[in-house]
Amino acid sequence: MINQATTIYAGAGTTAVPFLKEDVGARVSGMGSAFTAVADDANLIFINPAGLDYITNCEIATMYNKSIIDTYYGFLGAVLPIESFTLGLSYLKYDGGDIEINYLDGTSKKVKAESDSVITFGFGSNFSEEFFSGFNAKIISSELGEKYSVSTVAGDLGLIFRPANDRISVGVSFLNLGGELKYSKASESLPMTIRSGIAYKVIDLKRHSLLLAFDTIKIKNEDMKFAIGSEYWFEKLLALRLGYKVSDSITFGLGLNAFKGQIDYSYVPMLEETTHKISFTMKFGSSELFDVAEKYYDKGMCNRAINYWSKIEKGEPEYAQAEKRINEAKGKYGKEQEEAGKLIKGRESATLFADLLQEWNREHPKTGVSPSQPLETGSIQPALQSEPTQYQIKPPKEKTNLAVAGFEGKNMTSADAAIVSDFLRTDLVKTEVFNVVDRGNMEKILAEAAFQQSGCTTSEYAVQIGKILNVQKVVTGSLSKLVGIYYININITDVETGKIIYADKAECPSPRDLSIAITNMAIKMAYQFSEK
Structure with a gap:
């Protein structure tokens, strides 16, 4: 000394x-x-x-x-x-x-x-x-x-x-x-x-992880040093560490x-x-995955929160709640996370629905196109035009009570499918043709009835939901992807008869077109039930 x-x-x-x-x-x-x-x-x-x-x-x-x-x-x-x-x-x-x-x-x-x-x-x-x-x-x-x-x-x-x-x-x-x-x-x-470094998690499982790291260290008046380190966690309980400073020493740790x-x-x-x-x-x-995700969400790190929620496995007590939070987070921030879709970066504008509806009524005051006729994805032009007839959307005197069930994901995640059903629910509300059950209220009522939503699209499933929610019509649907094309299918089931009374589909070449396609489908559905 x-x-x-x-x-x-x-x-x-x-x-x-x-x-x-x-x-x-x-x-x-x-x-x-x-x-x-x-x-x-x-x-x-x-x-x-x-x-x-x-x-x-x-x-x-x-x-x-x-x-x-x-x-x-x-x-x-x-x-x-x-x-x-x-x-x-x-x-x-x-x-x-x-x-x-x-x-x-x-x-x-x-x-x-x-x-x-x-x-x-x-x-x-x-x-x-x-x-x-x-x-x-x-x-x-x-x-x-x-x-x-x-x-x-x-x-x-x-x-x-x-x-x-x-x-x-x-x-x-x-x-x-x-x-x-x-x-x-x-x-x-x-x-x-001056330090620089890179770290990579070779294994990143819930209970096991392996981290590798490499650093360069340059201290004033000294030669540059290199450091290599590793850390393995077993059952999130015990960690084994090994490191080496080049030209210095090997280190060990627990x-x-x-x-x-x-x-x-x-x-x-x-x-x-x-x-x-x-x-x-x-x-x-708490260091539990769900709680850590919540804290990242509060910090505005939506995608990081989704990453932690998605690590919660089926069968765990917080799985259903984590799925719900993923849906909410994706719906709020519109981030594209899942490998299968990279779904929806954001709606084209806050006034997308109003713009499309206004354009619809302006361009098609008298057309012969059927409301069930698919529109071209990404466009508000009808697929077919014929002899003129009156074609305006007017709210009915008595609105139809309707619920939109969570869509089924085919080659897509349930979270991505849920986003599409959320968009449809929102646009149907904007038409002022339906009394649409709020998703939060719907989930609460179904939970109280011990009914588990499965993303099923059968009419029997729709009737079950409709009777619990006390609505007249239930919309079910699916989101799928095949060879780079996104497909949306929707059905409306009459709860009293159990019959499918309306069906529609749309094809989208890219995730951005999904938003417009959903809005077009909502407008056509609204016309079907509007005042003629």
């Missing part, structure tokens, strides 16, 4: 507070310091602050490290998510041990060789679902030999690209920017560091989820002495 205490006189090529170059957190060191793109717990504060807004629950992390001879350092950090952003706060303390000073008069005195501390204030946010950013403001204090006390301020910046499926992450951070420490007549700059938190341990063999690190992260709030 005497060497550390006297480095301030070593001249060019040295940096102050060298402990800032050390890994904070046993999990980080267990992975060989390959953590720039991982950055998903409170230990990220000293690695990459961009990961702050990825954390959904409050966390408090602590660490203690006994190092060479009698030196040690400890860490205490906290992360506080707040809807659209996340705050971080940490305190890092380093003790360089004692040295004995012998005076000429024969007396001696023990003093602290070096005592340093860093207080960090962090802020993280996301400017899209995939891009995260963050910065830290640091107050750094250092005391040498209980004689020279100095302080300065510095900052960190970080960026992370992490798609909504969470499989891959790319990160970069710039640490210890600005500031220098001046001891008496000598001054030293901070160990400015993790255990217990006591409402995570205990981490790392073993780092060194030439002088082996280093053991132990850290504990307390996590507040």
Whole structure:
């Protein structure tokens, strides 16, 4: 430690507070310091602050490290998510041990060789679902030999690209920017560091996962280093870690989820002495998939929330609720997620229905086209024109009570099919021809009757729903895809007779045409039941 205490006189090529170059957190060191793109717990504060807004629950992390001879350092950090952003706060303390000073008069005195501390204030946010950013403001204090006390301020910046499926992450951070420490007549700059990294989840299952990470680390006045790390979680209970810093050392680590938190341990063999690190992260709030998805949804990360909800398997208590939330999220944000369809980026405009209906009445005041005759997808022109007849949509004196059941998905997900049925339900309401049962009320009534919607399209199924909901007509339908073409089929069943009284279909060459096709189908249905 005497060497550390006297480095301030070593001249060019040295940096102050060298402990800032050390890994904070046993999990980080267990992975060989390959953590720039991982950055998903409170230990990220000293690695990459961009990961702050990825954390959904409050966390408090602590660490203690006994190092060479009698030196040690400890860490205490906290992360506080707040809807659209996340705050971080940490305190890092380093003790360089004692040295004995012998005076000429024969007396001696023990003093602290070096005592340093860093207080960090962090802020993280996301400017899209995939891009995260963050910065830290640091107050750094250092005391040498209980004689020279100095302080300065510095900052960190970080960026992370992490798609909504969470499989891959790319990160970069710039640490210890600005500031220098001046001891008496000598001054030293901070160990400015540039880190970059990539991480990939090779296995991403509910109870098992394997993460691989690679980092480059460039510290001022030092050669670039490379770090490789891996982490395997078994049953979400036990983690095994292995890391390697090129030209440095192999590292090992363990993790255990217990006591409402995570205990981490790392073993780092060194030439002088082996280093053991132990850290504990307390996590507040639920880490269940459904609850994590809800928190991402509240942060405005719709696609990431859908990804977590979709991991809930059939048979689990929250499966039905997760499916419902997926439908709601897709309906609200119109994001294209599923591989089979990439369905609906958004309706063409907020006035799509009104525009089409107005155009319909303007262009076809007198036509012979049947309302059941399919329109050309993506167009409001009729497929056939003949002798003129009166053709206007007028609300009837007595509206028909009608319910739209969830559509069946064929080669499509049930979530995508549900979006199409939601669009049809909305457009039928706008025609003012029907009394349409609200989906929320419909699901509540069916749940109370212990009736499970299955997406079935048979007339028997429609009659069952209709009797429970006390409506006159029930719309059932399906959404399918074949050789790149989307097909919509709908039937209207009379609940009293059990007969299908109306049917229609549409073909769509692309997801964007689905919205227009649904609106056209709603207009034709409305005409069928309108005042003639």
